[in-house]
Amino acid sequence: MKNEITPGDVIRLEGLDLPPGATFHYVQNGDVRLRVMTVPAARADARGSIIFQPGRTEFIEKYFEMAQDLTARGFAVLILDPRGQGLSSRLLEDPMKSYVEDYEDYCDDLAFVTQAFKNDLPRPHIVMGHSMGGTIGLQTILTGRLNPAACVFTAPMLELQDLETPFMRLLVKGLTWAGLGQRNLPFQAQRAGLPVPFRTNKLTSDPNRYQLWATYFENHKRLRVGAPTFGWISASLRAMKFVNENARHLNIPTLIIACGADPIVKPVSNHEFAKAAHADFFNVAGALHEIFMERDEYRDQFWDAFDAFLEKNAL
Numbered sequence: 001m002k003n004e005i006t007p008g009d010v011i012r013l014e015g016l017d018l019p020p021g022a023t024f025h026y027v028q029n030g031d032v033r034l035r036v037m038t039v040p041a042a043r044a045d046a047r048g049s050i051i052f053q054p055g056r057t058e059f060i061e062k063y064f065e066m067a068q069d070l071t072a073r074g075f076a077v078l079i080l081d082p083r084g085q086g087l088s089s090r091l092l093e094d095p096m097k098s099y100v101e102d103y104e105d106y107c108d109d110l111a112f113v114t115q116a117f118k119n120d121l122p123r124p125h126i127v128m129g130h131s132m133g134g135t136i137g138l139q140t141i142l143t144g145r146l147n148p149a150a151c152v153f154t155a156p157m158l159e160l161q162d163l164e165t166p167f168m169r170l171l172v173k174g175l176t177w178a179g180l181g182q183r184n185l186p187f188q189a190q191r192a193g194l195p196v197p198f199r200t201n202k203l204t205s206d207p208n209r210y211q212l213w214a215t216y217f218e219n220h221k222r223l224r225v226g227a228p229t230f231g232w233i234s235a236s237l238r239a240m241k242f243v244n245e246n247a248r249h250l251n252i253p254t255l256i257i258a259c260g261a262d263p264i265v266k267p268v269s270n271h272e273f274a275k276a277a278h279a280d281f282f283n284v285a286g287a288l289h290e291i292f293m294e295r296d297e298y299r300d301q302f303w304d305a306f307d308a309f310l311e312k313n314a315l
């Protein structure tokens with residue numbers, strides 16, 4: 001396995017430090033090259049490892065601040081660029097298209113990199129994910145590819161605002177079946193992978209963190225991802241259906257964090273899943289979709305809930 005791992009690229013912004021000890025690698029999973037960052041814990045006796053799955057359009061560098069929050073708590077960290085995003089392999093001729101054939105591919109990637117870097121990941125393992133990454137993490141666990149000690153998901157994509165109606169499900173399924181799965185979903189605010197103005201964004205109320213995120217896309221074309229395709233939406237609907245229908249089988253300690261003012265994922269879907277899975281649940285009232293990009297008053301609530309969950313489960 002190690003002979004498939006090569007040094008990886010890192011996108012740097014002036015004045016922004018890497019997490020101490022971070023290393024970047026490429027690892028080949030079949031036809032797809034995945035970029036991975038590993039960071040050691042900030043203490044010799046590591047408390048365990050966090051295996052983090054980002055959401056749609058996301059990339060490793062976005063989570064530098066979060067990674068340092070976790071290593072300061074004694075955890076080693078692994079984060080990957082999902083296939084089709086960041087500096088991992090793009091899947092279509094047009095690299096801007098946000099596409100995946102099936103979430104099983106994402107799940108295979110998450111399990112694959114965990115195995116490939118197992119020597120860098122002290123146990124116990126905790127799987128984390130945001131938005132789409134929450135769906136991927138849950139499906140990976142529910143299908144038996146990973147068996148972590150616990151999992152934590154923020155705004156997991158379990159039901160999308162203004163999309164999951166019977167008409168939209170039939171429309172997306174029909175267009176995908178008709179061979180239009182690689183067409184972009186119309187009427188999206190984002191253009192050419194560039195961020196929308198802060199005043200109209202749905203991610204965060206923190207202008208400074210938003211601008212930092214936006215600068216990556218503005219300055220580094222290789223990171224950009226466009227609007228979702230019908231194929232990505234179709235795959236997402238299937239994955240959300242599977243995860244919701246199997247919530248009762250999630251039999252490890254789990255924390256679900258909802259963002260109370262989330263305009264992308266329905267917060268009530270997070271609460272309903274948590275009840276069905278007998279998981280711990282916390283709602284960050286007033287927060288938009290991206291809790292790790294939010295103002296400190298919201299981020300601090302997440303970290304308080306995270307720390308209490310770990311203490312409760314002796315992790």
